[in-house]
Amino acid sequence: MITLTDAQLRDIADQLDFGLKCYVHITTYEVAYFPDPLKHNSFDEEFWEDDIQKVNDNPKDYQEIEGMTSHDSFQVMERFADRVSTKDLKDRLHKALSRPKPFRHFNDVINDEDEHRQEWFAFKNEQILDWVKERLAWINERLQEETEEEQDEDEVTFLPNSMTKQAFALEWIAAWNSHDIDRIMSHYSNDIDFCSPIIVRLLNQPDGTITDKDELKHYFLKGLAAYPDLHFELHHILEGLNSLVLIYQSVNNTLSAEFMELDNEMKISCVRAHYKSLD
Numbered sequence: 016m017i018t019l020t021d022a023q024l025r026d027i028a029d030q031l032d033f034g035l036k037c038y039v040h041i042t043t044y045e046v047a048y049f050p051d052p053l054k055h056n057s058f059d060e061e062f063w064e065d066d067i068q069k070v071n072d073n074p075k076d077y078q079e080i081e082g083m084t085s086h087d088s089f090q091v092m093e094r095f096a097d098r099v100s101t102k103d104l105k106d107r108l109h110k111a112l113s114r115p116k117p118f119r120h121f122n123d124v125i126n127d128e129d130e131h132r133q134e135w136f137a138f139k140n141e142q143i144l145d146w147v148k149e150r151l152a153w154i155n156e157r158l159q160e161e162t163e164e165e166q167d168e169d170e171v172t173f174l175p176n177s178m179t180k181q182a183f184a185l186e187w188i189a190a191w192n193s194h195d196i197d198r199i200m201s202h203y204s205n206d207i208d209f210c211s212p213i214i215v216r217l218l219n220q221p222d223g224t225i226t227d228k229d230e231l232k233h234y235f236l237k238g239l240a241a242y243p244d245l246h247f248e249l250h251h252i253l254e255g256l257n258s259l260v261l262i263y264q265s266v267n268n269t270l271s272a273e274f275m276e277l278d279n280e281m282k283i284s285c286v287r288a289h290y291k292s293l294d
Contacts, residue, residue, distance in 0.1 A: 016155045017078065019044060024151075028143040031082035038070045038077040039151075041158065047077065078154045083146055085118075091142045092121050095135055104128060183281060184252045184261055191247050194239055200232055204282035207231055211288035217241060242266045265290065 017039055019027075023046060027037050034054035038047045047070050049063035060067070070077050083091070089112070096108035104124075111120035125135050183202075190198040203209075205228050214223040217237050225231045239245060245266055253260035258276045265271035269290050276285035 016158065017041060017044060017151060019046075019151065024147050025140075025144060027080055028140065028147045031080070031147065032140070032143055034082075037080045037082075038066075039080060039154075040076055041078055042076070051082070078158070080147060080150050080154070083143065087146070089117065091139060092117070094142070095138050096121075098138075099131065101131070104131060179281060180254050180259055180277075181252060183277075184249065184259060187261070188247050188249045188263065191245065194245065196232065196236055196239070199235055200228070202283055203228060203231065204278050204280070204284040206278070206284055207286075208284065209234075209286040209288075211286070212290060213238065213288065238266075 019039070023044070027039075027046060030037055030048050034051055035048045036051045039045070040047075047066035049066050049070075050058040052058075092108070092112060096105055096112065099105040099108060107124050108121060111117060111124045114120050125132055187202050190202060193199075207226060207228050209225045209231055210223050212223055214220050214225060214234060218234060225234055248264040249261065250264065251262040253262070257278075258274065261271075261273045261275065263271055263273070269292060271291075272289040274285075274287040274289075275283045278284045
């Protein structure tokens with residue numbers, strides 16, 4: 016987040032009013048200025064060379080605080096004309112703004128009004144300052160969104176951390192103890208490799224392996240039906256880089272150790288179930 020002092024904000028507002036381009040470094044908050052070629056037909060590039068080169072050489076490190084467009088500046092003049100208390104001056108300012116080349120005609124009118132001329136300059140400066148603050152807020156919001164997007168991408172590529180593994184294990188146990196099949200299945204990846212000796216017993220499947228999630232759901236439903244009083248009691252959580260081994264009391268008070276490999280979305284993609292005794 017870019018944080019600027021009031022003095023920096025006012026200086027940026029002044030430089031934008033002079034027609035300069037303004038860039039802020041996103042970490043040092045250093046401000047670089049140089050003339051906008053669209054507003055300055057010719058300028059001494061050598062005088063501004065250092066700032067121009069810093070921005071051009073490190074474009075990702077700088078954010079431009081853009082100046083007002085002609086439309087925005089016109090609206091500032093309109094707002095000032097609306098707030099003028101003197102009817103005659105208000106009418107003349109609005110008339111000037113309705114003519115071709117409104118900027119020139121507005122300045123011609125206001126420059127003849129000593130009493131209101133300084134009021135106009137003060138009003139314009141505050142309007143530009145508010146503009147700078149709004150642009151900076153928009154830049155910070157965009158930088159925050161980009162940071163969050165990068166963090167989201169990192170979370171997909173990083174291995175699950177210790178805290179999430181602990182929470183995952185507790186939720187897995189709670190899901191089984193709830194006997195809620197949808198809650199149970201939410202922990203498993205669509206790409207599953209599940210091997211257990213209980214598969215051999217319940218499904219009469221010699222290799223004891225399931226690689227289809229729908230088939231896994233069928234197996235779990237059959238297991239819940241076979242063991243209506245099923246209740247797991249967690250004893251230990253052993254953590255690997257992207258895996259867990261849960262040691263828990265399983266069906267018929269059987270001691271179980273279940274190896275689970277987790278994918279990048281924190282879903283179980285591989286299981287190897289072990290039991291002390293199935294007799």
